[in-house]
Amino acid sequence: MTDTTLSPKSDASPASRSNAPATQVALSTFSAAQKVQLSIIIVASAGVGLLTASALTPSMAAACALVVFCIGMWATAVVPLHWTSLLFFLIVVVFQIAPAQTVFSGFGSSTFWLLFASLVLNASIRFTGLDQRAAVLIARLLGSSYRGVLGGVIVFALALSFVIPSAIGRIVIMVPIIITLAGRMGYGEGSNGRTGMVLAASFATFMPALTILPANVPNLILSSMAETLYGHQISYADYLLLHFPILGALKAVLMLFVIAWLFPDQDPTHSAKTDGPAAPLSGHERHLLAVLALCLGLWLTDSIHHVSPGWVAMGAAIYCLLPQTNLAAKDCFEKLNYASLFFVVGFIGLGSVISETGLGEVFVHSISAYASFDQSAQLWNVSVLTGISSLVALVTNLPGVPAVMTPMAQDLAALTGLPLSTVLMTQVLAFSNVFLPYQAPPLVAAMQIGNLTIGAVTKVCLTLFFLGAFILWPLDLLWWHLLGLV
Numbered sequence: 001m002t003d004t005t006l007s008p009k010s011d012a013s014p015a016s017r018s019n020a021p022a023t024q025v026a027l028s029t030f031s032a033a034q035k036v037q038l039s040i041i042i043v044a045s046a047g048v049g050l051l052t053a054s055a056l057t058p059s060m061a062a063a064c065a066l067v068v069f070c071i072g073m074w075a076t077a078v079v080p081l082h083w084t085s086l087l088f089f090l091i092v093v094v095f096q097i098a099p100a101q102t103v104f105s106g107f108g109s110s111t112f113w114l115l116f117a118s119l120v121l122n123a124s125i126r127f128t129g130l131d132q133r134a135a136v137l138i139a140r141l142l143g144s145s146y147r148g149v150l151g152g153v154i155v156f157a158l159a160l161s162f163v164i165p166s167a168i169g170r171i172v173i174m175v176p177i178i179i180t181l182a183g184r185m186g187y188g189e190g191s192n193g194r195t196g197m198v199l200a201a202s203f204a205t206f207m208p209a210l211t212i213l214p215a216n217v218p219n220l221i222l223s224s225m226a227e228t229l230y231g232h233q234i235s236y237a238d239y240l241l242l243h244f245p246i247l248g249a250l251k252a253v254l255m256l257f258v259i260a261w262l263f264p265d266q267d268p269t270h271s272a273k274t275d276g277p278a279a280p281l282s283g284h285e286r287h288l289l290a291v292l293a294l295c296l297g298l299w300l301t302d303s304i305h306h307v308s309p310g311w312v313a314m315g316a317a318i319y320c321l322l323p324q325t326n327l328a329a330k331d332c333f334e335k336l337n338y339a340s341l342f343f344v345v346g347f348i349g350l351g352s353v354i355s356e357t358g359l360g361e362v363f364v365h366s367i368s369a370y371a372s373f374d375q376s377a378q379l380w381n382v383s384v385l386t387g388i389s390s391l392v393a394l395v396t397n398l399p400g401v402p403a404v405m406t407p408m409a410q411d412l413a414a415l416t417g418l419p420l421s422t423v424l425m426t427q428v429l430a431f432s433n434v435f436l437p438y439q440a441p442p443l444v445a446a447m448q449i450g451n452l453t454i455g456a457v458t459k460v461c462l463t464l465f466f467l468g469a470f471i472l473w474p475l476d477l478l479w480w481h482l483l484g485l486v
Helices: 022-028 032-053 058-076 081-094 110-128 130-141 146-160 167-184 192-206 217-230 236-262 283-300 309-321 339-357 359-371 378-395 400-416 420-431 441-450 454-483
Strands: none
Touching (some): 058 081, 081 339, 110 167, 130 283, 167 192, 236 454, 283 309, 378 454, 400 420, 420 454
């Protein structure tokens, strides 16, 4: 999903529009496809609200209509994502669908502050020049064969996920560097080699990182809502141990072979390595590396000190913003892009409203008759829950899985006989397996930045989805069994 900017038509000057009705001017900025999408979303949400009004309480029916409206708007990006969140806040408060502290609960979650901190840390990395240093390091990791090149890109992208807690931030740093390196190695624009390298950077930066707690938005929404709704704090180390070996590391290996198979090319004709020794690290670069290393150390040991990753990152961001450290531009705070923060807070608020109104409990009871849950068959229950979450991901997008499913987790745990933690973790199986690109905002951003075609990204998504469902999911459930989760 991208933040769609609605700009006026180029042939309409401000003077010619000044006498037109405000509504007419606003609507003229939408394309025909956007008008159709907007109409469908409004009609569908109103229809759902009216159809459920007789069976549900007024607050539940209103919440149901809001779920359809917000998820439709976020999924299609007809308007900027943060605009939908702001409208959601307004509607819930004005019409008293839920208390203000419920709809604004996301602002008090560590997720909000972790995302804010990631914006600051990304800005600091660019300010100190560590992003350019990364280009030199990647060049040294690349092998002499095409698969070796892809493998080097994947390894570095995955490593970056441990220190930069923002998928889109990592893509903004990685993809331009990889495009430059591909050109140096003889892979011209439109070649399979360049496409493969950019795909490797994009997918490895995003997909395996869904198993690293602070590295992606769906993980953060899951963690935040579990803490907000149930007081259940998900440990960084436990989350990593449970998911990374199979859905992270093994998926990265599969990713290498899938991309090399779908986009084959010859070995590079030139080396991307620069001649001579690399310039020594500057004082500012060493300073920021020490801050990032400290963050990583505290994230890995959160089960000992019990400080969530969000507050660790927040401390690092505050330190970087201190003028005396000289780790960020003086106007860094003013230039941060806050739109993504409101997008995530909107998702968290929607989940809290679903829980507050009781809509989640109603949904659970309605699907229980069809799901055939059996408290004596835990493996079946886990598989069904994963399937339901995967369907939610198809209808919405990846962040929509924890937003919709987490408020129902307690009821699902009672229905299936599974521990709450197991029910919550089934969501990771679903949102770590991407069926189509629209589900993942970072992949959409990578398509724009890396000039990737929708066809190329879709081929990789579909192949990895089926490999994930038929190979990685069973292996991961076996791993869960060994760890005692199932």
